[in-house]
Amino acid sequence: MATVRYPIGILFSATGSYGTVGRTMLNGALMACDEVNRDRSSGVELVPTIVDPASVLSAYAPAVEAMLDAGIRHVVGCYTSSSRKDVIPIFEKRDALLWYPAHYEGFESSANVVYTGTAPNHHMSPLVDYLVSRFGRKAFCVGSNYIWGWESNRVLREDVTQRGGKVLAERYFAVGETDFSAIIEAIFEANPDFVFNALIGQSAYAFFRQFRQACLSRGIDQKTRFPIASCNLSEPELAEIGPGAVDGHLSSSVYFATIATPVNRAFVAGYQRSFPDGPTVSAEAEAAYIAVRFLAKALRDAGGGDLAAVKAALAGQSLEAPQGRVTIDPETMHCYLTPRIGRSRADGQFDILVEAERPVRPDPYLVHAAAPLEVVAQRPMLRVV
Amino acid sequence: MVPGRFVQNFSHRRAILVSNDDRAIATLTATLGRLGLTVSHRPTKDEAADLSQEPLQAAEVVLFVDGDLARAPVLPLSDGSGPMPRVPVVGLVGVEAPSRLRALMQTGATAFLAKPVYAGSVFSALYLAVNEHAAKADQLAAIGAHETRRRQRRFVIKAVLKLMRERGLDDDDAAFAILRRESMQARLSIEAYCQFVVQRSAALSESGADGPLMSRSAE
Numbered sequence: 001m002a003t004v005r006y007p008i009g010i011l012f013s014a015t016g017s018y019g020t021v022g023r024t025m026l027n028g029a030l031m032a033c034d035e036v037n038r039d040r041s042s043g044v045e046l047v048p049t050i051v052d053p054a055s056v057l058s059a060y061a062p063a064v065e066a067m068l069d070a071g072i073r074h075v076v077g078c079y080t081s082s083s084r085k086d087v088i089p090i091f092e093k094r095d096a097l098l099w100y101p102a103h104y105e106g107f108e109s110s111a112n113v114v115y116t117g118t119a120p121n122h123h124m125s126p127l128v129d130y131l132v133s134r135f136g137r138k139a140f141c142v143g144s145n146y147i148w149g150w151e152s153n154r155v156l157r158e159d160v161t162q163r164g165g166k167v168l169a170e171r172y173f174a175v176g177e178t179d180f181s182a183i184i185e186a187i188f189e190a191n192p193d194f195v196f197n198a199l200i201g202q203s204a205y206a207f208f209r210q211f212r213q214a215c216l217s218r219g220i221d222q223k224t225r226f227p228i229a230s231c232n233l234s235e236p237e238l239a240e241i242g243p244g245a246v247d248g249h250l251s252s253s254v255y256f257a258t259i260a261t262p263v264n265r266a267f268v269a270g271y272q273r274s275f276p277d278g279p280t281v282s283a284e285a286e287a288a289y290i291a292v293r294f295l296a297k298a299l300r301d302a303g304g305g306d307l308a309a310v311k312a313a314l315a316g317q318s319l320e321a322p323q324g325r326v327t328i329d330p331e332t333m334h335c336y337l338t339p340r341i342g343r344s345r346a347d348g349q350f351d352i353l354v355e356a357e358r359p360v361r362p363d364p365y366l367v368h369a370a371a372p373l374e375v376v377a378q379r380p381m382l383r384v385v
Numbered sequence: 386m387v388p389g390r391f392v393q394n395f396s397h398r399r400a401i402l403v404s405n406d407d408r409a410i411a412t413l414t415a416t417l418g419r420l421g422l423t424v425s426h427r428p429t430k431d432e433a434a435d436l437s438q439e440p441l442q443a444a445e446v447v448l449f450v451d452g453d454l455a456r457a458p459v460l461p462l463s464d465g466s467g468p469m470p471r472v473p474v475v476g477l478v479g480v481e482a483p484s485r486l487r488a489l490m491q492t493g494a495t496a497f498l499a500k501p502v503y504a505g506s507v508f509s510a511l512y513l514a515v516n517e518h519a520a521k522a523d524q525l526a527a528i529g530a531h532e533t534r535r536r537q538r539r540f541v542i543k544a545v546l547k548l549m550r551e552r553g554l555d556d557d558d559a560a561f562a563i564l565r566r567e568s569m570q571a572r573l574s575i576e577a578y579c580q581f582v583v584q585r586s587a588a589l590s591e592s593g594a595d596g597p598l599m600s601r602s603a604e
Contacts, residue, residue: 092505108505109416110504110505331419332419364419365419365420365421365508367419367420367421368421374390374391374393
């Protein structure tokens with residue numbers, strides 16, 4: 001079978017405030033490229049052009065423009081929603097395809113994006129189920145001050161409120177903020193059943209460390225009394241938190257490195273072989289890996305890089321990914337994924353506590369999950385006449 | 386007044402597209418489908434599309450009306466005061482001329498969506514149209530209620546005077562306080578209750594009977 005070469009773009013921030021996650025995504029994408037290129041039967045050779053926007057939002061759009069100018073039609077990239085929102089108009093205007101491998105807050109389905117990360121229904125509902133049944137219904141929310149934090153907290157608030165619970169407070173911090181002393185005092189004062197964390201990068205690591213320390217100095221067992229739950233906590237980030245504060249955190253994700261299947265064991269072993277200096281394998285790495293595998297499959301089936309043909313070839317495609325079977329939903333170009341809840345261990349890995357029986361259909365607009373009307377706290381039943 | 390809750394999930398609603406623009410219809414059909422709506426299409430020719438006799442309900446249907454149509458469609462109006470369509474309308478703006486925009490406003494559009502339709506704007510337009518329509522309906526209902534109360538003012542005066550006369554009160558504030566308390570017990574506005582008191586009294590004096598004050602539920 002003749003092999004066709006395709007230039008592709010890889011756009012992850014391997015440095016800067018969320019560089020750790022960016023590097024695992026880069027590694028996942030490169031690993032898939034390598035596998036595709038070594039597999040002679042794939043019929044496809046991917047030639048990656050790698051750009052590092054260094055966690056600087058304004059660097060993404062020029063990078064994409066340059067890639068498209070160089071004749072690239074497919075770019076695997078972006079971690080934050082703000083960077084994705086920044087570059088989508090370019091992909092739409094110039095009719096190229098962004099392969100976006102990160103969990104995000106939903107409410108989007110651009111015709112020029114394939115989403116291989118989780119939609120909100122994948123990570124939020126299972127997490128709230130778990131938290132409410134194990135810890136209680138009073139939540140304290142902290143988040144980075146951008147769309148991921150706002151929307152994650154909104155979805156959590158609706159879900160908790162519908163189950164008769166309450167969000168005691170929501171606090172937001174600039175991306176990169178690392179002083180949480182005031183908010184930690186506020187958490188003790190509010191006395192929630194759990195803390196929901198939508199902070200990203202360095203802010204999240206600092207918060208985990210400072211909160212654990214503050215609990216220790218008060219003689220409180222943070223893991224059981226004020227567990228922290230996140231939808232964006234993966235193994236490389238546990239390493240960044242550092243020893244002493246790394247264990248006992250809850251994470252809702254579709255992938256953990258400890259998934260005990262032959263496919264995943266081979267994936268983790270291959271990753272560690274390729275990137276012995278880390279960062280360790282993560283959900284984001286797996287999503288980037290899936291994105292490139294799907295890209296190669298669609299290029300081969302479409303017999304070329306033409307966008308309409310690639311999208312047509314991609315619709316309904318499945319592959320056996322490290323997390324299990326992953327299928328592209330033709331309607332939304334998001335993926336059927338398998339939700340799981342993990343609890344971090346001192347060795348920087350997760351114990352899997354809960355796992356969905358089968359892959360769950362993506363619902364980026366929460367069409368099937370959310371109440372038709374926004375949920376508000378219960379009001380007294382008074383009627384003014 | 387308790388502020389209305391915003392609608393945020395439009396699944397299980399029906400979208401009716403009143404347009405002849407194939408591109409707009411194609412984009413809207415795909416995008417609205419992703420948002421969980423079922424989509425039907427109403428092509429028109431020279432005459433206006435007439436939907437006035439159809440049983441459309443605000444909680445079930447959203448209309449997308451093309452501003453480039455030769456004639457604006459005829460829509461069922463809401464029962465309350467003011468000319469307002471019974472269902473939310475999104476105006477599809479092609480030619481951006483004042484006459485076309487005005488026609489869409491007069492049709493009752495509470496959101497605009499520029500053509501060619503960009504899929505990324507549909508959710509915002511839908512959100513605005515449905516919630517603005519509901520807010521407008523609430524406002525019109527509130528204005529209607531205030532108008533009714535304004536017309537009932539004379540019954541309040543009559544009821545206060547009647548009570549002062551019947552019970553020998555020389556304080557109109559005391560008479561009003563009694564009426565206010567009784568109206569709350571009856572779960573009626575003071576104006577509606579006073580109208581009831583006055584008209585009941587008139588009816589009783591006509592029939593020559595006399596009886597205790599009856600309260601009734603507002604529902």
